[in-house]
Amino acid sequence: MSCIGHWVNNEAFPGASGNTAPVTNPATGEVTREVALADVRDARVVIDAAAAALPAWRDTSLAKRTAIMFRFRELLNQHKDELAGIITSEHGKVLSDALGEVTRGQEVVEFACGIPHLLKGGFSENASTEVDVLSVRQPVGVVGIIAPFNFPAMVPMWFFPIAIAAGNTVVLKPSEKDPSAALWLSELWAQAGLPAGVFNVLQGDKTAVDELLCHRAVKAISFVGSTPIAQYVYATGTANGKRVQALGGAKNHAVVLPDADLDLAADAMVNAGFGSAGERCMAISAVVAVGDIADELVLKIAERAKSIKIGDGTRGCDMGPLVTAAHRNRVASYIDQAEQDGAAVVFDGRQVSPDGSEDGFWLGPTVIDRVSTDMSCYTDEIFGPVLSVLRVESYDEALELINSNPYGNGTAIFTNDGGAARRFHNEVEVGMVGINVPIPVPMAYYSFGGWKNSLFGDTHAHGTEGVHFFTRGKVVTSRWLNPSHGGINLGFPQTS
Structure with missing residues (x-):
């Protein structure tokens, strides 16, 4: 069985640890390949290569860096169907969803193609008499990117295009579940012509992560994953002197007001709750029905859930399997517990007839009604196709419910009342807000990130905040003396 290794200096690198983990096709349950798991020696080989390549890449002109970025963008556009197929084979999401993932990642590549403008500094002539002041932004150095399994292409592309275009070198640590x-x-x-050592891949588990967090050559860390691991990454990375942006978990709510178009809202809840089998940090997992619309809304959602075709992502189905058998069973356990807690399982995905192998990791769309805030199906990030419905009496109660939640990643409101929508986006304590839009992922020229326990660190991903994260500001004050200068003066310099 073939083994997926590391990538160093523009070449495959098998590593020396001898440790591996299985890579599985979730639609069949079949182990298709193995992936190398780095030990400390392997990790240092990869990181040292990035450090060695940094000086030359940092000093490469903006024009040359941008030209390579444009070539990468064109190659990605030409071959994105191939990448989508790889994602489906290891993650399980359907091909159309995988292609959408690649396309959203490509938006950040295109944003990074404008890096000359994004890195422009400022200049003040004669800030003081014959003294000029200028500002520049320079790369931070070697960057570590620790990516999750749910978006093996898009999430890395939130970070590495900007990091590379800005003059940094990169070590990407993908999930061992879908490393290809x-x-x-x-x-x-x-x-595309990127010099050796600028972009490197380190396969592995916690050993690889810890080496990135502790190695002195690594200056910045970008992470996306669950909140407990995000907290660990942030604490460990910052304790070792690194700049860290750690995007954590979520519990995304959608408020449906009584005046909303319920058909539009039901469509949106199904799309946002069950797309990619719910394995999205921006998935809507909690529907907050306001007033007396709950019965009708739940019925409409359940009717739509019944129409979703579950199966192998290569067969034109609507929703694929979950990523592993263990994760599938974990998600199903939340449905079991919700029943025991007294919630109503309106549509049950535990028993499903998929268009695919019986050994796949299947779990169908599930709608749970009459959920309370103390139930584990609400308090925990399930990360699966489970939609919980909470009933409240008023807008104020809905707002309080969301603002009391420890997560603040994404949220949405469905209404035809412009005043209510404006009030909601002003008052809600969440980083990304949709108005009649269920998955408010911003375009690449804005920045992605939540509030509260959904983000550790001060900087969001991509957009201008991403440029600032991967660069450091420097201010230069200069005076070019003329022959008639006044000679030695040991007094404190004064602006005049």
């Missing part, structure tokens, strides 16, 4: 997309992207960078 990272190697595919590595080969594409080499085809």
Whole structure:
């Protein structure tokens, strides 16, 4: 069985640890390949290569860096169907969803193609007499990117295009559950002409992560994953002197007001709750029905859930399997517990007839009504196709419910009342807000990130905040003396 290795200096690197983990096709349950798990020695080989490549890449002109970025963008556009197929084979999401993931990641590549404008500094002539002041932004150095399993292409592309365009070198640590997309992207960078050592891939588990967090050559860490791990990454990275942006978990609510178009809202809840089998940090997992619309709304959602075709992502189905058998069973356990807690399972995905192998990791769309805030199906981030419905009497109660939640990643409101919508986006304590839009992921020229326990660190992903994260500001004050200068003066410099 073939083994997926690391990528160093534009070449495959098998590593020396000998440790591996299985890579599984979730639609069949079949172990298709193995992935290398780095030990400390392997990790240091990869990180040292990035550090060695940094000086030359940092000093490469903006024009040359941008030209490579444009070539990478064109190659990605030409071959994105191939990448989508790789994602489906290891993650399980349907091909259309995988292609959408690649396309959203490509938006950040296109944003990074404008890096010359984004890195422009400022200049003040004669800030003081014959003294000029200028500001520049310079790369931070070697950047570590620790990516989750749910978006093996898009999430890395939130970070590495900007990091590379700004003059940094990168070590990407993909999830060991779906590691092949990272190697595919590595080969594409080499085809685009990226110099050896600028983009590297380190396969592995906690050992690889810890080396990135502690190695003195790594200056910045970008992470996306669950909140407990995000807290660990942030605490460990910052304790070792690194700049860290750690995007954590979520419990995303959608408020449906009585005046909303319930058909539109029901469509949106199904799309946002069950797309990618609910394995999205921006998935709507909690529907907050306001007033007397709950019965009708739940009925409409359940009717739509029944129409979703579950199966192998290569067969034109609507929703694929979950990523592993263990994760599938974990998600199902939340449905079991909700029943025991007294919630009503209106549509049950535990028993499903998929269009695919019986050994796949299947769990169908599930709608749970009459959920209370103390139930585990509400308090925990399930990360599966489970939609919980909470009933409240008023807008104020809905707002309080959301603002009391420890997460603040994404939220949405469905209403035809402009005043209510404006009040909601002003008052809700969440980083990304949708108005009649269920998944408010911003375009690449805005920045992605939540509030509260959904983000550790001060900087969001991509957009201008991403540029600032991967660069450091420097201010230069200069005076070019003329022959008639006044000679030695040991007094404190004064602006005049």
